[in-house]
Amino acid sequence: MDYYGNTMFDDCIILAGGAGTRLWPASNSKRPKQFLAVSPEASAGTAPGGNTFFHAALERAVELINKAGDGRVIIIAGAGHVPFIIEACTSVSPSLRDRVVLIPEPAAKNTAAAIACGITYIQGVSGDARTILVLTSDHSIQPLEVFKANAATAEAFARQERLVVFGIPPRSPATGYGYIEATEGLSLPGDAGVSGFQVASFREKPDRTTAERFFAAGNFYWNSGMFAFSSRFMLDAFHRYAPEILAPFALLRAPEECCYTNTQGLRTLTAWPGLPAVYEQVRTTSFDYAIAEKCTQTVMVAAGFAWLDVGSWDEYEGLAGDTGSEVYRSGAESCFVDADIPVALCGVEDLIVVVRSGKDGTVPAVLIAKRGETQRVKDIVEKIRAAGRTELL
DSSP states (O other): OOTTSSSOBSEEEEEOOOOOGGGTTTSOSSSOGGGSBOOHHHHOOOSTTOSBHHHHHHHHHHHHBOTTTTOEEEEEEEGGGHHHHHHHHTTSOHHHHTTEEEEEESSOOHHHHHHHHHHHHHHHHHOSOOEEEEEESSEEEEOHHHHHHHHHHHHHHHTTSOEEEEEEOOSSOOSSSOEEEEEEEEOOTTOSSOOEEEEEEEEOOOOHHHHHHHHHHSOEEEEEEEEEEEHHHHHHHHHHHOHHHHHHHHTOOOOOGGGEEEETTEEEEOOOTTHHHHHHHSOOOOHIIIIITTOSSEEEEEOOSEEEEOOSHHHHHHHHOOOOOOEEEESOBSOEEEESSOEEEESOBSEEEEEEOSTTSSOOEEEEEETTOGGGHHHHHHHHHHTTOGGGO
16 A cells, blocks of 8 residues: 555545534535635635635545545535535546535434445445545645545554544644544554554543643544544444444435436435435434444544644634625724625724625624634524524524
8 A cells, every 4th residue: 555645545425514603604504614715725726616625625535535446435415515515526627526426415413324324325336345534524634645644544544444533633722622542552564653543532522621631641632523444344333333323224225327416527316215214213413422432443543734623713714815805994903804795894903703694595694703702603603593593503
């Protein structure tokens, strides 16, 4: 195997669902965070649809599948997100676009169901002896070459019939991430040094005191939410740890050609018989809860790449670049504006202003926050939900 990515995964699953309300009101259930624009430097995208978190994930996936074989990129997303995905896929060359399949989920049931859906599809069309990489679609990862090298290490461990997770060396005692507890180092055949670490446990998002303890210990890493495994190993893991999630999917047959539609070269599985009924039955839970926390054969690859789960407007500002907003200022300093209508600022400083006028069909909403305080958006979202105004989300 080439550790620079020439021989890679048989298939890649991109998880592209979720509402991304931490970047409300620009990110919502109709256009979540993964489809927000970021600067070309942050996304590595230069073509139409290319300057988004999702497009960057698509580029990673296309780079990491085995093009010498029948490698595929399987995108699992909400039905309402299909137009954004089609737009992003137009920048992929036609020969590679043939390898991309979009599966719209009938309902949002979290990551365990999404991954089970992807594996079921792969097993049906290709058999179960496959190596699979699961990617998030709403994170910033740079540079691609380093990520490819880490992914190659993960692929080698996956071939040993293990669950592999990418751990992020923590930069601070953050309370907004789950943590991975790593123990002894592991080596791959032919490697002189440590390639990965045995995972002792997965930990929930901690309180401040616990996060500080994890950070000081030195063997705790942030959980990136990205995984690698062989399909055979993961099917066994679902049977062992979460059979109630896999059982409904086991009733599905491999889709026939008539089940797909083709829009601008993207194959979309719009009519997989039985899939809506499966999603009515399957419970809502995360892959971490259902599988990762229970699996005893888990390896962590420590990330050498820079990773950011953009969880606030303060963080997003650094990736957004020029938002193209029409802003008029008088005595207004150090303010970030992302608005789809003209905005005037007078005599203010250190503000983050986000305006959505509703011209895209969503409910109009405005966020005004002080820099450094945008983590409070999650509190606002809960207040909106408690008020019964879920149409704002």
